[in-house]
Amino acid sequence: MAGDPPDVPDPLALENQVCFALVVASRTVLAHYRPILEPMGLTHPQYLVMLALWEHRQLSVKELSRLLQLDPGTLSPLLKRLEAADLIRRERDVRDERLLAVTVTPAGRALRERAEEIPATIMERLGMSLEELRDLHRTLTRVIAAAGDLPA
Template identity: 85%
Template sequence: MTGDLSNATDPLALENQVCFALVVASRTVLAHYRPILEPMGLTHPQYLVMLALWEHRKLSVKELGRLLELDPGTLSPLLKRLEGAELIRRERDSRDERLLALTVTPAGEALRAQAEKIPATIMERLGMNLDELQDLHRTLTRVIAAASDGAA
């Protein structure tokens, strides 16, 4: 064994694993969000819910789950906490009583102004420009699509 820890030819070397790079990238990037979201009273998953609702204005729980790729069991506690913080409202949909409609409250709308600063702050903390992050997003979107197609 040599002192060199890098082994580009070993297909099982940890540093060559896509799954490892994705996990570490996710964990470290999300760590940058934590101190930004904490003063807003949000966790990262709650932030994603708010992003979807700010964009779509009104969603059913089922639609939100589809957008965020989260199951109802994961989504339900998030929604309860956001409702308890008076950031969202859950009500029966007037068009279909079987569905729960989600809307943003005035307090949730007010939080949007703070959230608008988050993308620039993240770019600064990561030391990456918009083009780099857009390229990364496109690549990750292709990875997600390929992995989803392969799972079928």
């Protein structure tokens, strides 16, 4: 800014904004996932649903919503498309009829084998080591936790 000493960064400069760096990083990293996921018939949000289900085998829609930090209104269309593709099944939970249980079908389980290559492919495309990505994940997790602690 005019009148400021040359060594004082402008606090409103675009390149100094955490929000800008997060948005650009997210958009560019997700762009690397698209060509890998498309042959599998998945979008990135659908991939996240499948990751949660591969890990937990069965989840209620409520649990899935909490894990993915998505509201049920956003999650429902994703689940419908995955069910239409025969990758998941939604059924009333036998333990609690009020809950809708989501499970992976045999076709969804078979897709997991193809998906196992994704993390290494992304790491290679980004040109980052496993340790760098783990450090980044730890930092982003702290950012998420700190932002979640803020009043709405």
